[in-house]
Amino acid sequence: MTETREREGAAVAAKLSTLDRFLPVWIGAAMLAGLAAGRWVPGLGPALNAVRLDGISLPIALGLLVMMYPVLAKVRYDRLEAVTGDKRLMVSSLVLNWILGPALMFALAWIFLPDLPEYRTGLIIVGLARCIAMVIIWNDLACGDREAAAVLVALNSVFQVVAFAGLGWFYLSVLPGWLGLPTVGIEASPWQIAKSVLIFLGIPLVAGYLTRRFGERAKGREWYESRFLPRIGPVALYGLLFTIVILFALQGEQITARPVDVARIALPLLAYFAVMWAGSFALGKAIGLGYERSATLSFTAAGNNFELAIAVAIATFGVTSGQALAGVVGPLIEVPVLVALVYVSLAARRWFTEPDSAPEGGIGR
Structure with missing residues (x-):
């Protein structure tokens, strides 16, 4: 059984498209391209900031919306009850995502960055932004429960719209005050933060829901999932790469001028991914979720x-702020770490004894 599972894990990796297999390479190339453009193209920064949407450069705003739409179009919104009946999974996910995750990032940000308040604030904001996009890719690659991942992502999407602003206020202003730590004066009101969430999460969420509803009504689910979704799936990664190029073009001077700061931002992120993923995976096994749902629980908890x-950081603090830089460093760390954890997860399948019926992975599926 163990050998069979290991062979299946290797087969999944072998079936990945070139885009899937070399995703870290494309991310790195996008970063380098952005840095080069920001350094060598005169007037690029002012041109990118000339038109704004809710205080954000329009190219960045479009990249963010394009990146999130295809993933949310994959969610099976009519299958919510199939997973919500698993109380162990639902309760564990809510606790991990909305209590432990933000609290852990808050603690790590203060431990690693006590003297860098802008970066610390940026990391706390990262900790509040729970998984809704790339996590589905990691879950597929790890042969997790695709339906459970879709439900948890949909749940986080809705909860994020409702809770993000309040949690931001609590972790940036209230909790530090209780602990005798410096508080952050947020220029944006909770409604301004909520507005950014509604624009950059609500719009693609509604678009994804309507696409699935009318697509299935017109052509059927088989066509929608086997023909339509594979066509739009890679668009999410193209949007991500485009956004990274623009962000690094705008942040290039700060990144090249402060490599030590970038390294310091990376350390708490590495600790966060390791603790959240390993703890969630172990919890899933301990409460008897089985491999597929344990993998889903761990990736949805670790991903941001x-x-x-x-x-939110750009809208609240500005595109060249330290808070935005902390967010930009996130994908640099998340992609290689979670790709590595996919292989760790596949290797850990031998710890489970339930029959294996995991779907094949891949972005285009």
Whole structure:
């Protein structure tokens, strides 16, 4: 059984498209392209900031919306009850995502960055932006429960719209005051933060829901999932790469001028991913979820919505702020770490004894 599962894990990796297999390479190339453009193209920064949407450069705003739409179009919104009946999964996910995750990032930000308040604030915002996009990709690659991932992502999407602003106020202003730590004066009101969430999460969420509803009504689910979704799936990654190029073009001077700061931002992120993923995976096994749902629980708990965090940081503090830079560093760390954890997860399948019926992975599926 163990050998069979290991072979299946290797087969999944072998079936990945070139885009899937070399995703870290494309991310790195996008970063380098952005840095080069910001350094060598005169007047690029002012041109990118000339037109804004809710205080954010229009190219960045479009990139964020394009990146999130295809993933949310994959959600099976009519299958919510199939997973919500698993109280162990639902309760564990809510606790991990909305209590432990933000609290852990808050603690790590203060431990690693006590003297860098802008970066610390940026990381706390990252901790509040729970998984809704790339996590579905990691879950597919790890042969997790695709339906459970879709439900948890949909749940986080709705909860994020409702809770993000309040949690931001609590972790940036209230809790530090209780602990005798410096508080952050947020220029944007909770409604301004909520407005950014509604724009950059609500719009693609509604678009994804309507696309699935009318697409299935017109052509049927088989056509929608086997023909339509594979066509739009890679668009999410193209949007991500485009957004990274623009962000790094705008942040290039800060990144090249402060490599030590970038390294310091990376350290708490590495600790966060390791603790959240390993703890969630172990919890899933301990409460008897089985491999597929344990993998889904761990990736949805460890993953963060850097697109949303970057959007909120830019809208609140500005595109060249330290808070935005902390969000930009996020994908640099998340992609290689979670790709590595996919292989760790596949290797850990031998710890489970339930029959294996995981779907094949891949962005285009």
